[in-house]
Amino acid sequence: MTNSNSNNIGLMDKDKLLEIFDYLNERLKENLLQLEITIYGGSIMTMVYDNRPATKDIDCVFGNTNTKLLDNILAQTKFIFNLSEGWINEEIKEPLKAILREDKETYKVYSNLKILKPRAEQLLAMKILAARPEPAKDFVDAFLLCKDLGITTKNELLTIFNNYIPLTLIGERQINFIKYLGKDLGYDWE
Known part of the structure; x- marks a missing residue:
């Protein structure tokens, strides 16, 4: 089977994002790790609003966790899903400094992974x-x-x-x- 969208390698549509989060949850469970992640930007628009066919990265902020173990899990995820460098983008931390208050709501809860998102406003x-x-x-x-x-x-x-x-x-x-x-x-x- 050939991929006619070879220029879309590394792009994540809604189904792929959900597969990635399922995979992350399984790895977290294996490692007895709980993780809270807040996602922003294109990944939200792709998953929640269905207006984007795909996103190239997941703009996010991680809650406190074992970063060494998390980095290892993220590296495995990148390999398994053939994701491009920078698929996890924590640069959102910089513009968040301008935010007076965060207004988050739960998007999805897995056994070991909780995904939050900012409210639409x-x-x-x-x-x-x-x-x-x-x-x-x-x-x-x-x-x-x-x-x-x-x-x-x-x-x-x-x-x-x-x-x-x-x-x-x-x-x-x-x-x-x-x-x-x-x-x-x-x-x-x-």
């Missing part, structure tokens, strides 16, 4: 703060989150943002992002 605030240009998916994600949350005014959007991130962090990039977001949603957010 927090995820939206983080997407606006990031406001990265294409090929990043911040705009598409923010659009879908606004639709999902029923946001129709700039004021509603800024109130949600301010619940999680200080308004002082909104710069020109975020302002343009918000204006285009409103336009694409069919509203005038000038």
Whole structure:
């Protein structure tokens, strides 16, 4: 069987992400380890919102655990699932420093693995703060989150943002992002 999507090697769709989490749970169980992981970004959008066919990495923060043992389990997972370098991305820790408060909810619970995710409002605030240009998916994600949350005014959007991130962090990039977001949603957010 040949893979016609050879350029998609390392990409994880919803099914593959769930397989990976099942595998992680089994390795954790074998090692009598409990792990709590909070996932963000593309992996959330792929698993929860079904708007992305796949993600290249899992943006996450691990709870306190035996890091040597966890690193070994993650290396096994990378090998078994043929994942690319950087498939686990803890760089999200940096933008999380700007967050006034985390608003997490449980996404999935296994015997030895608990997966948390930020609520949609927090995820939206983080997407606006990031406001990265294409090929990043911040705009598409923010659009879908606004639709999902029923946001129709700039004021509603800024109130949600301010619940999680200080308004002082909104710069020109975020302002343009918000204006285009409103336009694409069919509203005038000038």
